[in-house]
Amino acid sequence: MSSTAVASELPRTPSAATSGDDVTDHGHHDHSPPQQTMRMATAPPAALRVLPEGRHFTVRGVAVGLAVGLVICFSNMYFGLQSGWVSMMTMPASLMGFGMFRVLAPYLEFPFSPVENVLVQSVAGGMAIMPLGCGFVGVMPALNYLLSEKEQGPVFLPMWKLVVWSLGLCYFGVVFAVPLRRQVIIREQLKFPSGFSTAVLIGVLHGQGQSQNGAALDPSKAATFGSLALENRPLVENEDVNDDDEVRTLVDGESQIKPEQKYSWGANIRLLLISFGISGVYTLLTYFFPILRSLPIFGAHAATTWLWDLNPSLAYVGQGIIMGPATTIHMLIGAIVGWGILSPIAHNRGWAPGPISDWESGSKGWIVWISLAIMLADSVISLGYVAARPIFQNGPAFVRESIERYNQGGVQNVLRSKRRGPRYSALNSDEGDPRISTGRRSSTSELLPSPRFHENDDELRTWDEDDAPPEQLVGSKTVSIGLVVSILVCVASIHITFGDLVPLYANIIAILMALVLSIMGVRALGETDLNPVSGISKLAQLFFALIIPQSNKSSVLINLVAGAVSEAGALQAGDLMQDLKTGHLLGAAPKAQFWGQVIGATVGAVVSAFIYRLYTAVYQVPGELFEVPTAYVWIFTARLVTGQGLPPMAREWAIGAAVVFGFFTILRTKGMGKWWQVYIPGGIAVAVGMYNVPSFTLARTIGGVLSWVWRSLLKKQDTPLIVLASGFILGEGFLSIVNLLLQSGKVAHF
DSSP states (O other): OOOBOOGGGSOSSOOBOOOTTSTTSOOOOOOSOHHHHHHOOSOOOTTOOOOOSSOSSOHHHHHHHHHHHHHHHHHHHHHHHHHSOOOOOHHHHHHHHHHHHHHTGGGOSSOOOHHHHHHHHHHHHHHHTHHHHTTTTTHHHIIIIIOOGGGTOOOOOOHHHHHHHHHHHSSHHHHHHHHHHIIIIIISOOOOHHHHHHHHHHHHHTTOOOOTTSOOOOGGGOOSTTTTSOBOOOOOTTOEEEOSSOEEEEETTEEEEOGGGBOOHHHHHHHHHHHHHHHHHHHHHHHHOGGGGOBOTTOHHHHHHHOOOBOOOHHHHHHHHHHOHHHHHHHHHHHIIIIIIIHHHHHHTTSSOSOTTOTTTSHHHHHHHHHHHHHHHHHHHHHHHHHHHHHHHHHHHHHHHHHHHHHHHHHHHHHHHHHHOSOOOOOSOOTTOHHHHSOOOOSSOSSSOOOOOEEETTEEEOOOTTSOOGGGSOOHHHHHHHHHHHHHHHHHHHHHHHGGGSOHHHHHHHHHHHHHHHHHHHHHHHHHSOOOHHHHHHHHHHHHHHHSOTTOTTHHHHHHHHHHHHHHHHHHHHHHHHHHHHHHHHTOOHHHHHHHHHHHHHHHHHHHHHHHHHHHHHSOSSSSSOOOHHHHHHHHHHHHHTTOOOOTTHHHHHHHHHHHHHHHHHHHHHTTTSGGGGGSOOHHHHHHHHHSOHHHHHHHHHHHHHHHIIIIISOOOHHHHHHHHHHHHHHHHHHHHHHHHHHHTTOOOO
């Protein structure tokens, strides 16, 4: 990413940009008034670290985050019911938030800063994942429409119970992400590629965080708190700052950017609006001309009999762009194997004699069992690796250190080293720190006071240089109380929703499992940028099949609810950790992000319940538009693990597929970071390509190929492509509301 933001959006305190070579230093702003800073002739001590400028928590930031999150929430519900795909869309959220504040810049009391942009995308992200986190694209349709009478179903909930259910599932994952943050972001410094990319985008938008040649910064060099924030370097008035990173000239005490270096945020906003409009117009046309959703590109017979047609949805093309070529090609492999090979074999051999599109007796239902086996094999192996690797990596070193400490001072020395915890970095000098010498408050936020310094033993302790000041962290008391309260709320909400159908012990065990599985999900996301919530939920379903008697008439219902709880915790803890990574790199207060995520999750849970009821009231579910394939995966898994029979030959093919893709997963795991890894099919991607009809997969593959051409052949920057894809996705997702109104008004199709 290259270019920088316009001058009016930059902090008033002049500063030099952080180059790609020094991003490991903590780039924090001085909190001295601009006029006084301009007159300082010498820089403070090199070891001094101060906080980035900006207000971390603002009412306006929350409001904009909720507005952006509402658009993404509608979009995710729409695509989730269609194909099971949802996304936090943090980069589009940051871009839209910046664009909105940029338009309002002349009327703002104080500038829109990078840390406030982090708040916007945190609120939007917390809201955006609720359609999946609260089970409205999978578990709830399965309970409503697929649960048979002998399985205590179907279960239809009134509106108030839908809200209670969603509020019960939306909190404990957010709270549990806080203690995990310290381990995976501060200590282990996991990459979280999407969170890093969002931080770079925000940095570029606000005129910071780019390397010398304008390319994106290396995640390995940006691990500490505020790594991508502007470097604090006091300047002399009219000093020209040019480190070959960004070109700024100080005029009348304000930072300006030369025209040739301005970041083309306006062009990207226009591109977003244009792609949004084009996709929206296409969406409206599909209502009046439904044929546009199923073009028979391989002939009428292939389309009507074997379901090989193309849905040329620009939104699915956009999803493919974001997924990238490797994932979409693996999905295409799944579609070819499932719908081009297995489906004809199963139908012609009589294993699935019904119509191809029938979930019960046709190939569509038969293929799901194969995809489930692939998904389970991939999840068990990959999550097992994630769980076991820290033990093998850190275990020997831990044992050696303990032995050395025992030899030096006995058992007491070993125990004392564990009690002391992480050491804090001491300041080399407290001279010249305006916060110590004058007691001046930080300007970061009225809610977040400036750091305090205190003596403990013979060590001067300030905040850990790798993390935020203590006053900006979420307190342990808040985490403890929040975790207990969120668990109690979850238990109570499920009891209110389902009564005695779900026993109390099953509810509690599901939450505890969610906390354990969240750890593996977070680590997998941090290392691979993939949160394997599908596999995590299936593992939870498998576990509950072992502890819930199959004679229990509600065993399938209990299995679905338990899996939903585990998925909610893992999804929220994992995906919201991406936000925390973004904030960490830009120096945003974790406390502000936490409360922003709580607000976003609360509003998102309530809004998602209403959106779900809107779509299911107007459209037939499952139906032609909303096939809810994820709901079928849920119900089929529950029936599988609770001992119900499989279609003919499904067991043999499922076992064979599990063995093959288990081997592939081992190869991908061992080859992580190597050039050939992308050529090994990923189990989750292949499984998604198998249980989704080919029309969705073909459109996503087109997007993946376009992204490969753009990035690899044309060597273009990612930002315009991501903006284009985001506009396509949001356009169809948001304009689907108009289609919903047309459908509810029974407007005729052509």
